[in-house]
Amino acid sequence: MAEKRTMTLNLTDAEMTALEELALKKDLNKTVVIRQALRLYQMVDNRLREGKKVFIEDEMTKAKAELMLL
Amino acid sequence: MEQSLIYLRRSGTTEDVEAELWDDISDLHLDQWKSTWVPLMERAEARLRASGLPKARWPQDFHWEWDKKTDWSRNLLTLQRFAITCGGALQGLMMLNLTKLTARLPSQKGKDLAYVEFLATAPWNRPDIAGVQQFTGVGRNMMRAAIEVSRNEGFHGRVGLHALSQADTFYKDACGMSNLGSDADYYGLSYFEMTAAQADKFCH
Numbered sequence: 001m002a003e004k005r006t007m008t009l010n011l012t013d014a015e016m017t018a019l020e021e022l023a024l025k026k027d028l029n030k031t032v033v034i035r036q037a038l039r040l041y042q043m044v045d046n047r048l049r050e051g052k053k054v055f056i057e058d059e060m061t062k063a064k065a066e067l068m069l070l
Numbered sequence: 071m072e073q074s075l076i077y078l079r080r081s082g083t084t085e086d087v088e089a090e091l092w093d094d095i096s097d098l099h100l101d102q103w104k105s106t107w108v109p110l111m112e113r114a115e116a117r118l119r120a121s122g123l124p125k126a127r128w129p130q131d132f133h134w135e136w137d138k139k140t141d142w143s144r145n146l147l148t149l150q151r152f153a154i155t156c157g158g159a160l161q162g163l164m165m166l167n168l169t170k171l172t173a174r175l176p177s178q179k180g181k182d183l184a185y186v187e188f189l190a191t192a193p194w195n196r197p198d199i200a201g202v203q204q205f206t207g208v209g210r211n212m213m214r215a216a217i218e219v220s221r222n223e224g225f226h227g228r229v230g231l232h233a234l235s236q237a238d239t240f241y242k243d244a245c246g247m248s249n250l251g252s253d254a255d256y257y258g259l260s261y262f263e264m265t266a267a268q269a270d271k272f273c274h
Contacts, residue, residue, distance in 0.1 A: 027224075035147075038147060039147040
Protein backbone atom coordinates (compact mmCIF):
# COMPACT_ATOMS: atom_id res chain seq x y z
CA MET A 1 0.00 0.00 0.00
CA ALA A 2 1.31 3.47 -0.86
CA GLU A 3 2.78 5.50 1.98
CA LYS A 4 0.42 8.18 3.28
CA ARG A 5 1.23 11.71 4.47
CA THR A 6 -0.72 13.70 7.02
CA MET A 7 -2.09 17.22 6.58
CA THR A 8 -4.33 19.51 8.58
CA LEU A 9 -7.55 20.57 6.88
CA ASN A 10 -9.36 23.71 8.02
CA LEU A 11 -13.08 23.73 7.18
CA THR A 12 -15.94 26.09 7.92
CA ASP A 13 -18.89 24.79 9.94
CA ALA A 14 -20.92 24.42 6.74
CA GLU A 15 -18.14 22.52 5.00
CA MET A 16 -17.63 20.23 7.99
CA THR A 17 -21.38 19.60 8.17
CA ALA A 18 -21.47 18.70 4.48
CA LEU A 19 -18.48 16.38 4.96
CA GLU A 20 -20.06 14.70 7.97
CA GLU A 21 -23.37 14.26 6.16
CA LEU A 22 -21.67 12.70 3.16
CA ALA A 23 -19.61 10.38 5.37
CA LEU A 24 -22.76 9.24 7.19
CA LYS A 25 -24.76 8.80 4.00
CA LYS A 26 -21.98 6.95 2.20
CA ASP A 27 -20.89 4.85 5.18
CA LEU A 28 -17.34 6.18 4.80
CA ASN A 29 -14.99 7.97 7.13
CA LYS A 30 -14.28 11.64 6.43
CA THR A 31 -10.79 10.99 5.09
CA VAL A 32 -12.16 8.59 2.48
CA VAL A 33 -14.81 11.11 1.43
CA ILE A 34 -12.08 13.69 0.82
CA ARG A 35 -9.99 11.14 -1.10
CA GLN A 36 -12.98 10.15 -3.26
CA ALA A 37 -13.69 13.82 -3.98
CA LEU A 38 -10.07 14.34 -5.04
CA ARG A 39 -10.17 11.30 -7.33
CA LEU A 40 -13.38 12.49 -8.98
CA TYR A 41 -12.17 16.09 -9.33
CA GLN A 42 -8.92 14.94 -10.91
CA MET A 43 -10.76 12.60 -13.32
CA VAL A 44 -13.22 15.30 -14.40
CA ASP A 45 -10.40 17.83 -14.83
CA ASN A 46 -8.46 15.31 -16.90
CA ARG A 47 -11.44 14.61 -19.17
CA LEU A 48 -12.04 18.32 -19.72
CA ARG A 49 -8.35 18.91 -20.53
CA GLU A 50 -8.63 16.13 -23.13
CA GLY A 51 -11.37 18.19 -24.78
CA LYS A 52 -14.19 15.96 -23.50
CA LYS A 53 -17.45 17.19 -21.95
CA VAL A 54 -18.97 15.89 -18.73
CA PHE A 55 -22.76 15.73 -18.45
CA ILE A 56 -25.25 15.13 -15.67
CA GLU A 57 -28.23 13.18 -17.02
CA ASP A 58 -31.70 13.13 -15.52
CA GLU A 59 -32.53 9.43 -15.19
CA MET A 60 -36.23 9.97 -15.89
CA THR A 61 -36.27 12.61 -18.63
CA LYS A 62 -32.80 11.85 -20.05
CA ALA A 63 -32.22 15.62 -20.12
CA LYS A 64 -28.52 16.43 -19.97
CA ALA A 65 -26.79 19.36 -18.30
CA GLU A 66 -23.12 20.00 -18.95
CA LEU A 67 -20.92 20.04 -15.87
CA MET A 68 -18.92 23.24 -15.96
CA LEU A 69 -15.63 23.59 -14.12
CA LEU A 70 -14.20 27.07 -14.38
CA MET B 71 5.69 -0.99 -6.81
CA GLU B 72 4.98 -3.72 -4.27
CA GLN B 73 4.38 -7.43 -4.71
CA SER B 74 2.73 -10.00 -2.49
CA LEU B 75 2.84 -13.78 -2.49
CA ILE B 76 -0.17 -15.61 -3.88
CA TYR B 77 -0.75 -19.10 -5.25
CA LEU B 78 -2.00 -20.34 -8.60
CA ARG B 79 -3.00 -23.94 -9.20
CA ARG B 80 -1.40 -25.94 -11.98
CA SER B 81 -4.38 -26.93 -14.05
CA GLY B 82 -5.57 -30.50 -13.71
CA THR B 83 -3.49 -31.07 -10.56
CA THR B 84 -3.66 -30.17 -6.87
CA GLU B 85 -0.26 -28.47 -7.03
CA ASP B 86 -0.28 -24.86 -5.86
CA VAL B 87 2.48 -22.76 -7.33
CA GLU B 88 3.92 -19.57 -5.83
CA ALA B 89 3.09 -16.45 -7.81
CA GLU B 90 3.33 -12.69 -7.38
CA LEU B 91 0.54 -10.11 -7.22
CA TRP B 92 1.84 -6.65 -8.20
CA ASP B 93 0.08 -3.44 -7.17
CA ASP B 94 0.68 -1.80 -10.57
CA ILE B 95 1.32 -2.73 -14.19
CA SER B 96 4.97 -2.05 -15.01
CA ASP B 97 6.66 -1.45 -18.35
CA LEU B 98 8.08 -4.98 -18.08
CA HIS B 99 4.55 -6.38 -17.68
CA LEU B 100 3.48 -4.45 -20.79
CA ASP B 101 6.47 -5.78 -22.72
CA GLN B 102 5.45 -9.30 -21.68
CA TRP B 103 1.84 -8.63 -22.69
CA LYS B 104 2.98 -7.44 -26.12
CA SER B 105 5.51 -10.19 -26.76
CA THR B 106 3.67 -13.19 -25.30
CA TRP B 107 -0.08 -12.50 -25.09
CA VAL B 108 -0.69 -10.51 -28.26
CA PRO B 109 0.80 -13.03 -30.76
CA LEU B 110 -1.33 -15.83 -29.25
CA MET B 111 -4.45 -13.67 -29.31
CA GLU B 112 -3.79 -12.71 -32.93
CA ARG B 113 -3.28 -16.35 -33.94
CA ALA B 114 -6.47 -17.32 -32.13
CA GLU B 115 -8.36 -14.51 -33.85
CA ALA B 116 -7.11 -15.63 -37.27
CA ARG B 117 -8.07 -19.22 -36.49
CA LEU B 118 -11.57 -18.19 -35.40
CA ARG B 119 -12.02 -16.00 -38.47
CA ALA B 120 -11.04 -18.90 -40.72
CA SER B 121 -13.38 -21.27 -38.88
CA GLY B 122 -16.37 -19.06 -39.62
CA LEU B 123 -17.43 -18.98 -35.97
CA PRO B 124 -19.74 -15.98 -35.44
CA LYS B 125 -17.86 -13.03 -33.96
CA ALA B 126 -20.29 -12.91 -31.05
CA ARG B 127 -18.79 -16.19 -29.83
CA TRP B 128 -15.15 -15.08 -30.03
CA PRO B 129 -13.32 -14.20 -26.82
CA GLN B 130 -14.54 -10.68 -26.20
CA ASP B 131 -11.33 -9.15 -24.90
CA PHE B 132 -9.27 -9.52 -28.11
CA HIS B 133 -9.32 -5.77 -28.58
CA TRP B 134 -8.15 -4.75 -25.08
CA GLU B 135 -4.98 -2.70 -25.53
CA TRP B 136 -3.34 -2.85 -22.14
CA ASP B 137 -0.51 -0.52 -23.13
CA LYS B 138 -2.95 2.29 -23.92
CA LYS B 139 -5.15 1.60 -20.89
CA THR B 140 -2.13 1.62 -18.58
CA ASP B 141 -0.57 4.70 -20.10
CA TRP B 142 -3.84 6.67 -19.90
CA SER B 143 -4.60 5.63 -16.34
CA ARG B 144 -1.18 6.09 -14.74
CA ASN B 145 -1.74 9.64 -13.53
CA LEU B 146 -5.33 9.15 -12.41
CA LEU B 147 -5.88 8.47 -8.71
CA THR B 148 -9.20 6.74 -9.31
CA LEU B 149 -7.72 3.97 -11.46
CA GLN B 150 -5.58 1.25 -9.90
CA ARG B 151 -3.77 -1.45 -11.83
CA PHE B 152 -2.65 -4.96 -10.87
CA ALA B 153 -0.59 -7.72 -12.47
CA ILE B 154 0.03 -11.36 -11.60
CA THR B 155 3.24 -13.14 -12.59
CA CYS B 156 4.32 -16.73 -12.08
CA GLY B 157 7.52 -18.38 -13.19
CA GLY B 158 8.59 -15.09 -14.75
CA ALA B 159 5.57 -15.02 -17.06
CA LEU B 160 2.69 -12.56 -17.01
CA GLN B 161 -0.46 -14.44 -15.94
CA GLY B 162 -3.08 -11.73 -15.44
CA LEU B 163 -3.91 -8.02 -15.57
CA MET B 164 -6.62 -5.97 -13.89
CA MET B 165 -7.72 -2.35 -13.63
CA LEU B 166 -9.97 -1.03 -10.85
CA ASN B 167 -11.90 2.25 -10.70
CA LEU B 168 -12.79 3.64 -7.27
CA THR B 169 -15.30 6.25 -8.48
CA LYS B 170 -16.95 4.71 -11.55
CA LEU B 171 -20.34 4.07 -9.97
CA THR B 172 -22.05 3.42 -6.68
CA ALA B 173 -23.77 0.25 -5.52
CA ARG B 174 -27.13 -0.76 -7.01
CA LEU B 175 -28.27 -3.64 -4.79
CA PRO B 176 -31.04 -2.36 -2.49
CA SER B 177 -29.09 -3.40 0.63
CA GLN B 178 -26.16 -1.15 -0.28
CA LYS B 179 -27.62 1.28 -2.82
CA GLY B 180 -25.58 4.46 -3.28
CA LYS B 181 -22.57 3.19 -1.35
CA ASP B 182 -19.11 3.38 -2.86
CA LEU B 183 -17.49 0.27 -4.28
CA ALA B 184 -14.41 -0.90 -6.17
CA TYR B 185 -15.40 -1.31 -9.82
CA VAL B 186 -13.50 -3.81 -11.97
CA GLU B 187 -12.94 -2.04 -15.30
CA PHE B 188 -10.91 -4.82 -16.91
CA LEU B 189 -9.70 -8.25 -15.84
CA ALA B 190 -7.87 -10.63 -18.17
CA THR B 191 -5.93 -13.84 -17.77
CA ALA B 192 -3.08 -14.98 -20.01
CA PRO B 193 -4.04 -16.82 -23.22
CA TRP B 194 -2.30 -20.02 -22.04
CA ASN B 195 -4.69 -20.12 -19.09
CA ARG B 196 -7.69 -20.04 -21.42
CA PRO B 197 -8.77 -23.18 -23.25
CA ASP B 198 -10.93 -21.06 -25.58
CA ILE B 199 -7.80 -19.38 -26.93
CA ALA B 200 -4.84 -21.70 -26.44
CA GLY B 201 -6.67 -25.02 -26.27
CA VAL B 202 -4.91 -25.68 -22.95
CA GLN B 203 -4.95 -24.24 -19.45
CA GLN B 204 -1.64 -23.89 -17.62
CA PHE B 205 -2.88 -22.32 -14.38
CA THR B 206 -6.19 -21.66 -12.66
CA GLY B 207 -6.80 -19.05 -9.99
CA VAL B 208 -5.84 -15.82 -11.75
CA GLY B 209 -9.40 -14.48 -11.73
CA ARG B 210 -9.99 -15.52 -8.13
CA ASN B 211 -6.77 -13.87 -6.95
CA MET B 212 -7.62 -10.69 -8.83
CA MET B 213 -11.08 -10.63 -7.24
CA ARG B 214 -9.45 -11.05 -3.81
CA ALA B 215 -7.23 -8.07 -4.64
CA ALA B 216 -10.29 -6.01 -5.62
CA ILE B 217 -11.98 -6.93 -2.33
CA GLU B 218 -8.86 -5.99 -0.36
CA VAL B 219 -8.71 -2.59 -2.08
CA SER B 220 -12.40 -2.10 -1.34
CA ARG B 221 -11.84 -2.92 2.33
CA ASN B 222 -8.76 -0.71 2.60
CA GLU B 223 -10.74 2.18 1.12
CA GLY B 224 -13.53 1.73 3.63
CA PHE B 225 -15.95 0.20 1.09
CA HIS B 226 -16.28 -2.98 3.22
CA GLY B 227 -15.47 -5.34 0.35
CA ARG B 228 -18.16 -4.06 -2.01
CA VAL B 229 -17.19 -4.74 -5.64
CA GLY B 230 -19.06 -4.16 -8.90
CA LEU B 231 -18.43 -4.97 -12.55
CA HIS B 232 -19.97 -5.44 -15.95
CA ALA B 233 -19.12 -8.91 -17.23
CA LEU B 234 -18.47 -10.04 -20.76
CA SER B 235 -21.04 -12.78 -21.34
CA GLN B 236 -18.36 -15.50 -21.42
CA ALA B 237 -17.43 -14.61 -17.83
CA ASP B 238 -20.97 -14.53 -16.38
CA THR B 239 -20.68 -18.01 -14.86
CA PHE B 240 -17.35 -17.21 -13.18
CA TYR B 241 -18.71 -14.12 -11.40
CA LYS B 242 -21.98 -15.76 -10.42
CA ASP B 243 -20.83 -19.24 -9.38
CA ALA B 244 -17.12 -18.94 -8.53
CA CYS B 245 -17.32 -15.47 -6.97
CA GLY B 246 -20.86 -15.65 -5.56
CA MET B 247 -21.78 -12.20 -6.85
CA SER B 248 -25.35 -11.01 -7.43
CA ASN B 249 -26.37 -10.67 -11.07
CA LEU B 250 -28.51 -7.56 -11.49
CA GLY B 251 -29.20 -8.34 -15.14
CA SER B 252 -28.45 -6.70 -18.44
CA ASP B 253 -27.49 -3.01 -18.29
CA ALA B 254 -28.95 -1.15 -21.26
CA ASP B 255 -26.67 1.80 -20.51
CA TYR B 256 -23.54 -0.35 -20.75
CA TYR B 257 -23.63 -2.31 -24.02
CA GLY B 258 -26.24 -4.67 -22.58
CA LEU B 259 -23.61 -6.41 -20.42
CA SER B 260 -24.70 -8.10 -17.20
CA TYR B 261 -23.97 -6.08 -14.07
CA PHE B 262 -22.66 -8.01 -11.06
CA GLU B 263 -22.22 -6.77 -7.53
CA MET B 264 -20.65 -8.17 -4.37
CA THR B 265 -21.82 -7.24 -0.87
CA ALA B 266 -19.63 -7.20 2.23
CA ALA B 267 -21.11 -10.55 3.26
CA GLN B 268 -20.48 -12.07 -0.17
CA ALA B 269 -16.92 -10.76 -0.02
CA ASP B 270 -16.39 -12.41 3.39
CA LYS B 271 -17.75 -15.70 2.05
CA PHE B 272 -15.61 -15.53 -1.10
CA CYS B 273 -12.42 -14.83 0.87
CA HIS B 274 -12.90 -17.68 3.35
